[in-house]
Amino acid sequence: MLVSEHRRGPVRSEAARVAILEATARLFQTRGYDQLTMEGIAAEAHVGKQTIYRWWPSKGALVADCLLEGLLFREGFSPADTGDLRADLIAWLRGILAFVDREGGVSMVHSLIAAAGDHPSVGLRLSEGLGANQLLRARFESAVAAGQLSPDRPLDELGDAFVGAVVLRALSRTPTDAGTAVRLVDAVLGA
Amino acid sequence: MLVSEHRRGPVRSEAARVAILEATARLFQTRGYDQLTMEGIAAEAHVGKQTIYRWWPSKGALVADCLLEGLLFREGFSPADTGDLRADLIAWLRGILAFVDREGGVSMVHSLIAAAGDHPSVGLRLSEGLGANQLLRARFESAVAAGQLSPDRPLDELGDAFVGAVVLRALSRTPTDAGTAVRLVDAVLGA
Amino acid sequence: MLVSEHRRGPVRSEAARVAILEATARLFQTRGYDQLTMEGIAAEAHVGKQTIYRWWPSKGALVADCLLEGLLFREGFSPADTGDLRADLIAWLRGILAFVDREGGVSMVHSLIAAAGDHPSVGLRLSEGLGANQLLRARFESAVAAGQLSPDRPLDELGDAFVGAVVLRALSRTPTDAGTAVRLVDAVLGA
Amino acid sequence: MLVSEHRRGPVRSEAARVAILEATARLFQTRGYDQLTMEGIAAEAHVGKQTIYRWWPSKGALVADCLLEGLLFREGFSPADTGDLRADLIAWLRGILAFVDREGGVSMVHSLIAAAGDHPSVGLRLSEGLGANQLLRARFESAVAAGQLSPDRPLDELGDAFVGAVVLRALSRTPTDAGTAVRLVDAVLGA
DNA sequence: CAGTAACCGAGACGGTACGTCTTGTCTTCCT
DNA sequence: AGGAAGACAAGACGTACCGTCTCGGTTACTG
Numbered sequence: 001m002l003v004s005e006h007r008r009g010p011v012r013s014e015a016a017r018v019a020i021l022e023a024t025a026r027l028f029q030t031r032g033y034d035q036l037t038m039e040g041i042a043a044e045a046h047v048g049k050q051t052i053y054r055w056w057p058s059k060g061a062l063v064a065d066c067l068l069e070g071l072l073f074r075e076g077f078s079p080a081d082t083g084d085l086r087a088d089l090i091a092w093l094r095g096i097l098a099f100v101d102r103e104g105g106v107s108m109v110h111s112l113i114a115a116a117g118d119h120p121s122v123g124l125r126l127s128e129g130l131g132a133n134q135l136l137r138a139r140f141e142s143a144v145a146a147g148q149l150s151p152d153r154p155l156d157e158l159g160d161a162f163v164g165a166v167v168l169r170a171l172s173r174t175p176t177d178a179g180t181a182v183r184l185v186d187a188v189l190g191a
Numbered sequence: 192m193l194v195s196e197h198r199r200g201p202v203r204s205e206a207a208r209v210a211i212l213e214a215t216a217r218l219f220q221t222r223g224y225d226q227l228t229m230e231g232i233a234a235e236a237h238v239g240k241q242t243i244y245r246w247w248p249s250k251g252a253l254v255a256d257c258l259l260e261g262l263l264f265r266e267g268f269s270p271a272d273t274g275d276l277r278a279d280l281i282a283w284l285r286g287i288l289a290f291v292d293r294e295g296g297v298s299m300v301h302s303l304i305a306a307a308g309d310h311p312s313v314g315l316r317l318s319e320g321l322g323a324n325q326l327l328r329a330r331f332e333s334a335v336a337a338g339q340l341s342p343d344r345p346l347d348e349l350g351d352a353f354v355g356a357v358v359l360r361a362l363s364r365t366p367t368d369a370g371t372a373v374r375l376v377d378a379v380l381g382a
Numbered sequence: 383m384l385v386s387e388h389r390r391g392p393v394r395s396e397a398a399r400v401a402i403l404e405a406t407a408r409l410f411q412t413r414g415y416d417q418l419t420m421e422g423i424a425a426e427a428h429v430g431k432q433t434i435y436r437w438w439p440s441k442g443a444l445v446a447d448c449l450l451e452g453l454l455f456r457e458g459f460s461p462a463d464t465g466d467l468r469a470d471l472i473a474w475l476r477g478i479l480a481f482v483d484r485e486g487g488v489s490m491v492h493s494l495i496a497a498a499g500d501h502p503s504v505g506l507r508l509s510e511g512l513g514a515n516q517l518l519r520a521r522f523e524s525a526v527a528a529g530q531l532s533p534d535r536p537l538d539e540l541g542d543a544f545v546g547a548v549v550l551r552a553l554s555r556t557p558t559d560a561g562t563a564v565r566l567v568d569a570v571l572g573a
Numbered sequence: 574m575l576v577s578e579h580r581r582g583p584v585r586s587e588a589a590r591v592a593i594l595e596a597t598a599r600l601f602q603t604r605g606y607d608q609l610t611m612e613g614i615a616a617e618a619h620v621g622k623q624t625i626y627r628w629w630p631s632k633g634a635l636v637a638d639c640l641l642e643g644l645l646f647r648e649g650f651s652p653a654d655t656g657d658l659r660a661d662l663i664a665w666l667r668g669i670l671a672f673v674d675r676e677g678g679v680s681m682v683h684s685l686i687a688a689a690g691d692h693p694s695v696g697l698r699l700s701e702g703l704g705a706n707q708l709l710r711a712r713f714e715s716a717v718a719a720g721q722l723s724p725d726r727p728l729d730e731l732g733d734a735f736v737g738a739v740v741l742r743a744l745s746r747t748p749t750d751a752g753t754a755v756r757l758v759d760a761v762l763g764a
Numbered sequence: 765c766a767g768t769a770a771c772c773g774a775g776a777c778g779g780t781a782c783g784t785c786t787t788g789t790c791t792t793c794c795t
Numbered sequence: 796a797g798g799a800a801g802a803c804a805a806g807a808c809g810t811a812c813c814g815t816c817t818c819g820g821t822t823a824c825t826g
Contacts, residue, residue: 009800010791016803039781048804053783110308116362117225117305123363152382154374157356161379164355165348171307171358172314183345188352188379191343200770201822207772230812239773244814395798416690419786430799435788496690498744499607499683505745534764536756539738543761546737547730549744553689554696565727570734570761573725582774583817589777610807621778626809 012055019045020052024062025071029104033063033111060118067125072112075099078135085143086185089162093181096130096166101176109170127163136162149189161188203246210236211243215253216262220295224254224302251310254303258316263303266290269326276334277376280353284372287321287357292367300361318354327353340380352379394437401427402434406444407453411486415445415493442500449507454494460517467525468567471544475563478512478548483558491552509545518544531571543570585628592618593625597635598644602677606636606684633691640698645685648672651708658716659758662735666754669703669739674749682743700736709735722762734761 023045027036036059042049056062066072077099079092099105109130116123127133136159143149165184169176214236218227227250233240247253257263268290270283290296300321307314318324327350334340356375360367405427409418418441424431438444448454459481461474481487491512498505509515518541525531547566551558596618600609609632615622629635639645650672652665672678682703689696700706709732716722738757742749 007800008793010793010802013791013802037781038783042804046804048802048806049783050785050805051803054802113304113362114308117301117308120364123359124365127359127363150381152377154378157371157375157378160356160359161352161375164357164359165351166355167359167362168314168318168351168355171304172318173311180348184348184352186343187345187348190341190381198770199768199824201772201824202770204772228812229814233774237773239775240814241774241816242772245771398798420788421786424799428799430797430801431788432790432800433798436797492690495686495744499687499690502746505741506747509741509745532763534759536760539753539757539760542738542741543734543757546739546741547733548737549741550696550700550733550737553686553740554700555693556697562730566730566734568725569727569730572723572763581819583776586777586817611809612807615778619778621776621780622809623779623811624777627776 013051016045016047016051017055020047020055020062021066021069021071023047025066028063028066028072028111029108032107033059033114036063036111058118060115060122063112063115064119064122064125067112067122067129073129076135077130079139081139081142083146085139085146085148086189088139089185089189090181092136093162093166093184097169097176097181100166100170106170106173109167113167113171126167127160130163130166133159133163158188204242207236207238207242208246211238211247211253212257212260212262214238216257219254219257219263219302220299223298224250224305227254249309251306251308251313254306255310255313255316258303258313258320264320267326268321270330272330272333274337276330276337276339277380279330280376280380281372283327284353284357284375288360288367288372291357291361297361297364300358304358304362317358318351321354321357324350324354349379395433398427398429398433399437402429402437402444403448403451403453405429407448410445410448410454410493411490414489415441415496418445440500442497442504445494445497446501446503446507449494449504449511455511458517459512461521463521463524465528467521467528467530468571470521471567471571472563474518475544475548475566479551479558479563482548482552488552488555491549495549495553508549509542512545512548515541515545540570586624589618589620589624590628593620593629593635594639594642594644596620598639601636601639601645601684602681605680606632606687609636609684631691633688633695636685636688637692637695637698640685640695640702646702649708650703652712654712654715656719658712658719658721659762661712662758662762663754665709666735666739666757670742670749670754673739673743679743679746682740686740686744699740700733703736703739706732706736731761 020041023041024036027040027044031040038049038052038059041047041062042052052062056065063072077092077096079088082088100109112122112126112129116126133156137155140149140153140155140158144151144153144155162184165188168174169180211232214232215227218231218235222231229240229243229250232238232253233243243253247256254263268283268287270279273279291300303313303317303320307317324347328346331340331344331346331349335342335344335346353375356379359365360371402423405423406418409422409426413422420431420434420441423429423444424434434444438447445454459474459478461470464470482491494504494508494511498508515538519537522531522535522537522540526533526535526537544566547570550556551562593614596614597609600613600617604613611622611625611632614620614635615625625635629638636645650665650669652661655661673682685695685699685702689699706729710728713722713726713728713731717724717726717728735757738761741747742753
């Protein structure tokens with residue numbers, strides 16, 4: 001006895017889905033989140049507006065999906081493991097800060113923060129994108145194993161502290177200098 | 192003989208200025224930053240739109256001014272100094288997290304984050320409003336003097352780490368539990 | 383027993399055809415021509431849109447078919463033949479004007495006029511539906527035979543004049559009074 | 574005794590009003606009523622859509638205003654007064670029928686009928702535009718004075734009968750031949 | 765004390781984008 | 796193959812705000 005609940009009619013068009021996400025990513029990167037419009041995306045993707053609204057409730061959800069598909073963050077910021085936690089974290093933070101300071105980096109982060117305001121999962125992905133949380137946590141665990149980090153430190157919160165500080169700088173547009181990464185690591189880890 | 196550069200005509204109306212800021216604060220608190228519109232503010236303040244645009248360039252600037260006037264944040268979050276740094280920080284964080292979790296707190300913080308995206312100084316004021324930076328720094332200095340905190344730790348960055356972690360939680364709407372404050376303090380300070 | 387003429391494959395579904403026409407009539411009468419949509423008809427008839435487009439080119443054609451099937455006009459307005467042409471015409475016109483003035487009558491006629499704009503045959507059917515042209519012409523012929531109407535009057539055009547005047551009133555929403563029918567008959571026929 | 578109740582603020586822009594009406598007339602004549610869109614009018618008039626909606630509630634009202642301004646009907650169809658009522662009416666009807674049959678004439682009338690469906694006053698103006706009602710009535714009065722027309726005939730309804738018959742022909746797209754005007758006059762007036 | 769320049773409220777203006785609706789075509793599965 | 800369901804591209808709908816400009820009317824300094 002089969003019956004298997006079945007829908008009739010055409011199925012979601014993968015071509016349209018991809019075109020929409022790619023158009024969104026393209027426009028997000030070139031114009032930023034605020035300038036991103038549903039109409040612009042529809043035009044760029046050669047798609048009817050209704051096709052967007054059928055599958056995504058909002059601009060934020062669309063950007064969140066782009067993040068999930070990895071269309072916005074090409075680069076991952078994974079901390080190296082040279083055995084020296086402090087050096088590795090400094091290097092990792094410098095990478096992130098360089099990205100943020102780079103042409104378009106600030107506005108990129110700002111756009112993501114704005115998008116996070118509209119859609120919760122963007123915030124989660126933002127942490128992961130910047131901090132590569134899993135990798136960061138792995139690095140911390142390695143440091144704990146090596147005796148460089150007290151096992152008492154809650155590692156997720158430790159990651160949040162670093163990533164949060166970076167986000168806060170971006171929010172307040174505090175300029176970064178050469179020593180910023182070092183100071184931040186020393187502040188949190190102790191010198 | 193100083194020609195005394197002088198303007199003719201009436202001078203800026205204090206009544207209008209105050210009405211606009213108060214209308215902005217009122218609408219910001221009830222509807223949030225996104226729902227805040229220049230037209231709405233003008234109507235609420237019984238003021239012409241031009242009177243707003245004459246003195247403020249943007250919605251963000253208006254909100255920033257509200258912050259400066261103390262119309263948005265009634266409460267300050269100042270850490271106590273009982274001699275026990277860890278306990279004081281935990282208490283302070285709990286206060287902030289309770290505020291954020293409270294009815295309307297999340298959206299308040301989100302609105303401020305959104306406003307910060309539009310206007311840099313909102314970001315600065317946000318840090319200060321949440322973290323009361325001066326006070327926090329003072330508490331850290333007291334801890335250094337008491338030998339509870341290594342003098343090597345850059346104190347500004349230490350504050351950023353705490354406030355940043357809170358902002359990050361708000362951004363990703365990560366739910367808070369009873370242990371969050373403790374874990375965050377232990378993560379950053381060491382247990 | 384004449385099975386005769388058989389196509390293979392499924393043949394046009396009579397059930398669908400009828401369901402579509404009835405849905406159209408139902409919606410036309412309740413919502414009017416402007417509110418009538420292909421999507422609405424398809425939904426009301428539990429039919430795919432394509433099934434409509436396969437057999438009818440437009441909304442107007444659909445309404446025209448409804449008229450042909452007699453699904454829109456239940457009532458016919460046939461002039462009586464009491465021997466008194468003037469009285470018969472006045473009675474007949476009063477019936478039509480009462481229908482038009484009645485609840486929903488104006489919008490009914492307006493909808494038909496709109497449909498006539500989209501599809502020529504609706505216009506023809508409109509004349510017939512309102513004026514019952516054949517019957518009206520028969521009444522005129524009877525009057526000619528009775529010597530009440532000059533044989534020189536072109537009878538089709540005479541009918542058009544009456545029906546046209548009614549349509550024009552509907553178009554301009556000129557209100558009707560008790561004497562309208564009398565005046566119209568006297569205007570055209572002479573008192 | 575001063576203080577006459579006064580509105581403050583800018584006054585309605587005559588330039589915009591005229592541009593909108595002229596754009597409407599232009600598009601109405603070239604594309605017809607159905608193809609006429611508010612967006613198209615706004616674009617053609619170089620005007621924001623809101624400026625249209627601020628002053629006109631609908632497309633029909635806009636077309637009605639165009640009629641009132643005389644932007645749609647250049648030509649008036651005024652019956653001559655040669656002393657021969659029948660000949661004058663035939664000539665007048667031939668002019669109208671020629672206009673309707675002419676390139677674009679049918680669609681023009683159809684468009685006006687459609688517009689009349691949307692907006693009552695278009696219907697009134699339609700009668701006037703086609704029938705020049707005042708002038709027609711004046712011609713009838715002259716005929717009554719000359720003893721060519723019974724004083725018992727209600728003259729307004731007489732005009733309606735003629736104009737209505739023409740509208741009805743346009744609605745049903747009944748083709749016109751050389752004798753149409755003659756037959757119509759004879760039908761209504763008697764030979 | 766008249767002139768005049770900048771303020772004020774109100775709100776119309778040209779625009780952009782919104783989210784919804786309908787059209788007519790296309791695609792998929794089911795009977 | 797025909798029919799139901801419904802996704803698709805297109806584009807009009809009417810609304811909400813944007814930031815600018817234009818009105819009269821109202822100060823308050825200047826000559």
